[in-house]
Amino acid sequence: MSEDHGHDHAEIGPEDEHPGLQWDVSLSERAKRSLAMHELLIEKGVVTNEEVETASNNLRRRTPADGAKVVAKAWVDPEFKQRLLDDARAAVYELGYSLAHDAELSVVENTEDVHHVVVCTLCSCYPSSLLGPPPDWYKSFAYRQRTVIEPRSVMREFGLELSQDIQVRVVDSSADQRYLVLPERPAGTDGLTEEQLADLVTRDSMIGVTNPLSPEGAPIS
Ligand code: FE
Numbered sequence: 001m002s003e004d005h006g007h008d009h010a011e012i013g014p015e016d017e018h019p020g021l022q023w024d025v026s027l028s029e030r031a032k033r034s035l036a037m038h039e040l041l042i043e044k045g046v047v048t049n050e051e052v053e054t055a056s057n058n059l060r061r062r063t064p065a066d067g068a069k070v071v072a073k074a075w076v077d078p079e080f081k082q083r084l085l086d087d088a089r090a091a092v093y094e095l096g097y098s099l100a101h102d103a104e105l106s107v108v109e110n111t112e113d114v115h116h117v118v119v120c121t122l123c124s125c126y127p128s129s130l131l132g133p134p135p136d137w138y139k140s141f142a143y144r145q146r147t148v149i150e151p152r153s154v155m156r157e158f159g160l161e162l163s164q165d166i167q168v169r170v171v172d173s174s175a176d177q178r179y180l181v182l183p184e185r186p187a188g189t190d191g192l193t194e195e196q197l198a199d200l201v202t203r204d205s206m207i208g209v210t211n212p213l214s215p216e217g218a219p220i221s
Contacts, residue, residue, distance in 0.1 A: 064203035117208035125173035
């Protein structure tokens with residue numbers, strides 16, 4: 001993407017021979033900013049293109065199914081759950097997940113009394129090592145602003161209507177501190193295997209904007 005082509009991107013036009021590049025696709029402002037920062041970091045020697053590619057490929061290897069395995073394990077194994085709440089980095093390592101970044105990971109538990117929802121008010125910090133890249137809405141200004149001001153309204157738009165008895169805690173991620181929500185295990189799931197339980201754990205329930213699915217596969221509101 002940012003290899004040295006011997007010219008500025010501003011100078012490149014459709015007449016240039018760049019197989020695979022699509023000049024008919026216009027970039028969003030966010031993509032342009034990201035590309036500019038990417039090129040600057042490489043130009044200044046902060047990172048190499050190969051390092052960016054490797055980090056990006058590693059991220060894409062993770063999906064919410066990985067986070068779901070961690071949650072399901074915590075649901076069936078109380079001792080693992082305690083280790084996960086005490087020292088998430090060490091606990092997920094037991095399951096073969098190493099956190100790629102230096103940021104700490106905290107797992108916050110939803111109970112019948114407390115519901116956590118995760119946001120990054122500054123940008124888009126996210127537990128990517130367990131969930132993969134964040135969804136676009138997580139990075140939007142609207143989500144970042146509104147979640148701290150009116151979390152219940154935001155959750156309602158995701159289909160989750162929380163009782164007023166439940167305390168809502170908004171946790172703000174940063175470059176140094178990421179959060180993963182441990183949702184409450186749905187009722188009626190006693191007979192399910194760990195694998196079946198993991199199927200009920202959605203990405204959004206680990207961000208906290210929804211609850212996991214019911215055993216019938218329906219969202220729990
Ligand atoms: Fe951020």
